[in-house]
Amino acid sequence: MRDRLTARAAIAALTTEFEELVESGVADHDTDGDGPLSWAGYADSRARAAARTGEEESVVHGLASIGGRSCVLVSFEFGFLGGSLGRRTGDLLEAAYEAARTRGLPLVSLIATGGSRMQEGMVALTQLQRVARASARLRAAGPAQLAVLRDPTTGGGWATLGAGADVILALPGAQVGFAGSRVRPADADPHAYTAEGQLAAGQIDAVVPPDELPETVARWLQALHAPGSPALGPAPVPDALSATGLPVTGWDAVRQARSPSRPRAEAYLDAYFDHRLPLGGDRCGGTDPGLRCGFGRRDGRTIAYVAQCGTATRPAGYRTAARVIRLADRLGVPVLTLIDTPGAANDAEAERAGAGAAIAGTFAAIAEARVPVTTLVIGEGGSGGALALAAPGNTYVTQDSYFSVIAPESAAAILKRTPDEVRATADQLRLRPQDLVELGIARAVVRPDPSED
The missing domain is CATH 3.90.226.10 (2-enoyl-CoA Hydratase; Chain A, domain 1)
Incomplete structure (x- = not known):
């Protein structure tokens, strides 16, 4: 199954309320230039992606209510440069984790990403360290992290927000793996890179049909954010x-x-x-x-x-x-x-x-x-x-x-x-x-x- 919902459509399919957070600490990196590597044409690519999706970056985050349960929600926009992680994506993700930490709320991530952004090179790759650090800070504070793997969830997005979550759910048929489709070995077993294959290998907790996802996530939030006294x-x-x-x-x-x-x-x-x-x-x-x-x-x-x-x-x-x-x-x-x-x-x-x-x-x-x-x-x-x-x-x-x-x-x-x-x-x-x-x-x-x- 190809899940090509936009970031906001994925949010709307899951939540009853959503308030986008615009964090004052998030820098507006490179919106007028070709990025940290001066990659020719990068600014134009970003502009086209923004015009096509209506988003300024590959993630949207905010406060959400799912089945009456509050959380901080992150949703990836795959249509924006393949949902890739760049420096500004790192800013937004770090802000989302911090919002969950300061508010004492669980973090739910709706992931659809091809990995790190090539046009930002190592600057993009090091965002994974920022995400890992923010995740560790949230974990130390207590709130749970729940990931929903959409199609595709590959590269650093899988190896941080996805595989690093406490509870990992996936949509049927979603492509899930560290190696994306263009870089994995030609003779690799394709089943190993699917949600079902990852479930069989003990890497995720459940494959959940889209129509069951709102209730499932709501129940998980109830269980994870309602500890026994x-x-x-x-x-x-x-x-x-x-x-x-x-x-x-x-x-x-x-x-x-x-x-x-x-x-x-x-x-x-x-x-x-x-x-x-x-x-x-x-x-x-x-x-x-x-x-x-x-x-x-x-x-x-x-x-x-x-x-x-x-x-x-x-x-x-x-x-x-x-x-x-x-x-x-x-x-x-x-x-x-x-x-x-x-x-x-x-x-x-x-x-x-x-x-x-x-x-x-x-x-x-x-x-x-x-x-x-x-x-x-x-x-x-x-x-x-x-x-x-x-x-x-x-x-x-x-x-x-x-x-x-x-x-x-x-x-x-x-x-x-x-x-x-x-x-x-x-x-x-x-x-x-x-x-x-x-x-x-x-x-x-x-x-x-x-x-x-």
């Missing part, structure tokens, strides 16, 4: 969804946790949240289909979530989890984690993908979090791959779960025991829910809500 405390512990009784033996606990009929993460998340906004991908080229991450709304409150779905968690999953936990911590949003994994993936591919470092990053994200983290073990709690997502001192367990230093089969193998000793080993590991409470690992065994009977 510290006075409300941690995320509430979910009710158990299974009436299974407590296991008698350790092996009973393992069997119950591994039962195909046991409720999984999706059921818990659906029951817990009024609605959810998923985040996906580790921003390093990977995704983990066995992990659910994002922000959700519950009783008018925003809560971030990370939920394992019963599979071995891969390095990309741990990196995604750490990303979400750190974002929630920055925004002051409490976190809920649901544990259900036989353990971290330990195949050769996982090792090459940095399993150890990824798990360490998740441990660190939990340890460093200033916001409260609530954990519920809803199935298997296998070794460090599960513990990495557990909140010290605020972990709960369901009756059909277990938590162990390692799966009993692996424990028996490590201890050089025979297969028929696995069940006895499970008892010795004291991995049942009631054992975990007695040992002080879990605070309580969670049961179903009696009002649901």
